[in-house]
Amino acid sequence: MSVDIVSELRQSTSNVLPESSPGSRQIQLWHFILELLRKEEYHDVIAWQGDYGEFVIKDPDEVARLWGARKCKPQMNYDKLSRALRQLAGLPKCLRLRLTLSPTIQYLSQWQLFEFAEWWREVRVCWYYYNKRILHKTKGKRFTYKFNFNKLVLVNYPFIDMGSAGSGVPQSAPPVPSGVGTHFRFPPSTPSDVLSPSEDLRSPVFSAVAGRMARNSISDCSDGTSVNSEMEEGVAEERAADGRGGGGGGFRGILHPRLSHDSLFRVYGAPPNPPHPRAPPAHRVHPDPLSPFPVSPLPGPGGVGLLAPPLSPALSMTPSSHLPYTPSPSLSPMLGSHFSFNPEDMKRYLQAHTQSVYNYHLSPRAFLHYPNIIIPQPQRPDKGAAHHPALSHGPHPHPLHNHSPLHAGDEPHLSPFKFKLQPPPLGRKQREGQAQGQGRPGPSGSGSGSGIAPSTCSSSSGLQSSFSLGGDLGSAGGSGLVSNSSSSASLNSSGSLPKIKVEPISDIESEEEVEVTDISEDEAEEHEDEFDPFPLRFRRDQQPNGMAPPTEDDLDEDVFKTPAVPPPTLLPFLGPSAEARRLPTLKSEPTEPEEASVTVGPPPTTPGGTKCIPLKLRFKRRWSEDQRMEAGADESDDKKVRADEGEGEREGEGDLETNGEKEESGQGSVSPIPPAQRRVSAELHRATAQLSLENDC
DNA sequence: GACGGAACTT
């Protein structure tokens, strides 16, 4: 890596990649801690001890003094130091968002919902990238903290070498990432074939992928307790996202054919499960002190950085920051179009991922996780079909992933959209507030689901959002009732557009329900295996409006960072073309005039637009495929579906569903939406209706 | 001791 590149990287990523040179005042606390931990001379002051990644500050005053000396803060003491450590364990406040769905969500087409769902997923993932849970306090143990290496190493400091302590490293010490000398083999790709890092790294897609990768990729070598292989999870997620269960979907080709799991999985060497800290450090010849690689993986000048894009993870939505992928303008499923795919774009996309994996030491899971690519294989799910070879190594996915969302084909007579709403738990204030109000179901998930609790904060932008996005989805009441907020009222009365609002919140405390000390990483990692690629998980077996109990995963993920751009670009992957698709999508539905006017969403506000490949395209494609299939199906099935639908709706409850039905009925017999789709839409409406939240900003 | 809000600094 050339010096200037390193310099540039350090500058461009200074907020993420701290200056780590000894003596630097720029050092971050967690790195300083690591620095002490790796030096034997400080083992009487601070040392690894206990569980994996756990360390004990044996001499708090001395550590504080050292820290203060490093930072030129002579007044430093352990109280302050511990405060800083606590900050490391927590989330930056005011950076979480909440999602509020107004009743007008019912006016969203299902593809808008897909878009929204996918966007939210991206937000979740992106947020994770920036979410700093570098360490946490070990409860019950004085002065004891524990690093979350799965977060830290890759996300914050992927190339950190923590193995300098040499012999005597306790088991609590983390493994030494090995670079040179690993079995890692990066598939050759020339810079010209790869997106420029700036494009790549700034892309929200990349951010999502990187974040996702970072979140997961180290799980196998972090706590030493995770038994989920990346591939397993990747497959599971991919399947889940694919929505085809074990079927041989058409999206398996997202794994770069030249990126075998085997080659990519060894970036860190064998998963330390249990870790083998005493094993002699692998070859750690680091021409660049920050990188284990002898040669920069970056293609050259212009590389932005090894780490996080400088933009908000939630969404670099500037047009230039996205992959130069321009979806076919004919992608709108409502237009009955077929989905085209540009192989060149896909190629570049994959290469960008490849590059990212290389740059970040990241997991090949990225390729599996982010199925944001449409493989031009319009195959119906073929149950029992052979899996993609590259995906077939790992254990089978978690059973939960068999609840693959968003596929209408697998279970033709069941809800094809088996996702549920699974919001994070309420914050304290929310809980308290709701305890006095409607009362929210506890985290047991026994609640009756979310009501539509529109934000009391009006959108600051032109968007009168029906969504307000946030990590505390679960804060919604379970009544399923439309709240009486002004926002809701205005939305309802005016029939305003279904829009999304993102707003920061400062007092959501979902983490407080996370027992991070004892079960945190281990169970979290296990739960991560249950990662639901969609924020809206809706299952029939739940109560009509029931909220699933928040999982660790949710707790861990349903936090967001405020997008760096105003709400109009809240669908980052929806560039103008996407918007253009979206609008016709709505218009293509013969709807009531009101709806027609209502559903015409906000105009595209991102000049140039985003050019990412949204997962929604998969949905669209699948949908289109399903529709074609169903169109060819016999009428009796259709009638049966309708009958089932009617029955289900009779069984169902909630104004939203009723409204959704009204909306659909308003389309009349000329509706291009087939019964199954309308059923799906109804379920979507019902599901999304649960994503309501009050707003306490 | 631990926690976390809030204001503040760099």
Added chain:
DNA sequence: AAGTTCCGTC
């Protein structure tokens, strides 16, 4: 952004 400082609470 990443703490630092102060402080009230548990």
